[in-house]
Amino acid sequence: MNSKHKQGGFSIASIAFIILLVSFFGTLLVKLGPIYNDHFYLTALVKDLSLEAGSSNKSIRELRESMRKNLLVNNVTFDLANLTLDKSKGSVPVLVLNYETRVHVLFNIDAVVVFNEEYITQP
Numbered sequence: 001m002n003s004k005h006k007q008g009g010f011s012i013a014s015i016a017f018i019i020l021l022v023s024f025f026g027t028l029l030v031k032l033g034p035i036y037n038d039h040f041y042l043t044a045l046v047k048d049l050s051l052e053a054g055s056s057n058k059s060i061r062e063l064r065e066s067m068r069k070n071l072l073v074n075n076v077t078f079d080l081a082n083l084t085l086d087k088s089k090g091s092v093p094v095l096v097l098n099y100e101t102r103v104h105v106l107f108n109i110d111a112v113v114v115f116n117e118e119y120i121t122q123p
Helices: 012-051 060-074
Strands: 083-086 094-106 109-120
Touching: 012 060, 012 094, 012 109, 060 083
Parallel strands: none
Antiparallel strands: 083 094, 094 109
């Protein structure tokens, strides 16, 4: 019996392509993961600040000082000028967290991640 059939499976080119894709997305994960980790920490911190009783009566300077102390303890770098207090949205001031982060990915490719969130303060 002489049966000829074509063997199935991955070729070397398809294996190389899969390795390339996995390494690219792994690089993205390693580069962008810390940015999102810091952002989740920042949002939790700003949310806690906005939920404090009397936070609507505090000045932006007091809110930034409270945030600076927490950032210093947890070794997170953040420009506090990106935290603003918007009093034009109604009777209750709104804390606005608006910033962008740029990270080098590879060669001449950079990733820019933009965050813009608002938190209503408590009277």
